[in-house]
């Protein structure tokens with residue numbers, strides 16, 4: 001490739017970002033005969049796709065048929081209404097249609113590349129079980145997609161951070177400018193550039209603009225900074241639904257070592273073995289294995305707060321109304337951390353069904369004893385509140401005082417919201433705490449406006465020549481709330497954008 005200012009050494013299609021959408025785009029572009037280059041800013045591909053749980057909701061899949069489930073894209077389309085909430089009037093229904101119509105085929109394609117899925121499992125309020133869960137873990141996405149891309153001759157450049165789209169004389173895109181090893185390099189694209197740079201869950205500027213109250217709350221994925229949105233907007237592209245942000249969610253801090261499930265190699269053999277075993281053997285056999293994952297990747301259910309668990313910070317101080325938006329308040333606390341404190345009444349309640357601490361919908365529930373077994377670092381128990389606070393390094397007496405004040409407040413406000421919700425006082429020893437917890441933005445749905453060929457639209461609505469977008473940055477107003485819609489969108493839109501870009505006429 002030529003250095004800045006040099007001439008036109010070019011590929012056909014440049015893909016910005018090597019997550020699920022970018023790698024899918026690259027595979028299809030190369031399959032259509034295009035010389036294709038992926039530029040990925042991180043030292044390894046995968047982005048949020050690699051950090052995800054990895055589930056996919058799809059209707060009409062071969063796994064559903066094998067399980068005797070009759071399901072259709074039309075029903076899936078209707079069920080998605082149940083998730084869109086306050087933003088439903090803003091949805092791009094043409095893109096939702098495209099998603100549900102292609103989801104099952106996307107899943108079959110992923111399986112043809114070596115990914116394995118367990119299920120389908122129930123995921124209410126979806127009316128049929130249609131959640132397909134990747135095994136052994138979501139690292140299988142970059143692993144299998146990256147392998148297929150390289151097999152097709154795609155060049156994947158890691159550590160290449162794209163920061164500008166280059167303009168051609170016709171006003172469209174002619175290439176990109178990137179920083180590689182501190183050096184500026186320009187790359188030219190004859191047919192198209194596919195933006196697949198993920199979301200802005202950790203992009204403070206974008207959050208400040210659309211949801212200022214969330215600007216200080218970090219994303220789960222620290223490198224999801226909305227670069228694609230920023231570059232395209234600077235080029236004249238239109239952004240839609242910037243306010244749609246998922247979170248802040250409460251998450252337990254990561255274990256010092258990744259969980260067993262995340263350490264497993266994402267190979268086809270292991271995936272097959274797990275898929276077969278999970279489909280044919282009782283789930284209880286896999287409980288320890290599933291729990292190792294759940295207690296490492298998931299946060300507590302709000303039901304614990306409703307039952308009476310209290311949130312305190314590292315100073316042992318209660319800092320918020322647990323029934324309001326605790327995620328916002330946690331982010332303001334020292335080191336952004338909080339602990340759930342509760343007594344033996346709540347502990348007993350959340351030690352067995354029907355009350356769970358956390359859940360992977362349709363797969364399994366984790367109870368308090370699972371945290372003792374799998375996350376000793378998060379589990380605290382003591383006979384009295386002073387000992388509990390001391391065990392967590394809180395100032396002497398602070399936790400006891402906080403809980404006493406909370407109990408007194410509950411007693412003094414019998415008609416309060418907390419009392420109406422059934423929140424009891426924290427009185428019965430022994431006492432327990434789970435934490436630290438942090439508050440994180442998980443996903444954002446704001447994206448570039450695109451048409452159904454995944455071409456990016458300018459603010460006036462015209463197509464920007466040769467600029468395509470896929471995955472999170474190319475959501476175009478589709479609302480993907482609920483589990484398992486984002487990855488299937490990433491792969492579906494990526495494949496389509498890659499194909500359209502490869503088939504576009506060459507730039508003059």
Ligand SMILES: Cc1cc2nc3c(=O)[nH]c(=O)nc-3n(C[C@H](O)[C@H](O)[C@H](O)COP(=O)(O)OP(=O)(O)OC[C@H]3O[C@@H](n4cnc5c(N)ncnc54)[C@H](O)[C@@H]3O)c2cc1C
Nearest residue numbers: 017019021041047048049053054055162198471472486487
């Ligand atoms: C904890 C968690 C769990 C989730 N679980 C699920 C789930 O179970 N099911 C589901 O459907 N969705 C899930 N999601 C959401 C889903 O993972 C994402 O929406 C989806 O993977 C996005 O894919 P993508 O290809 O658009 O972006 P990404 O996978 O984030 O890929 C974008 C890539 O672009 C690169 N990039 C960014 N900027 C630049 C730049 N300037 N230059 C070069 N490269 C750049 C990034 O480094 C990254 O590799 C989850 C998300 C999280 C955080």
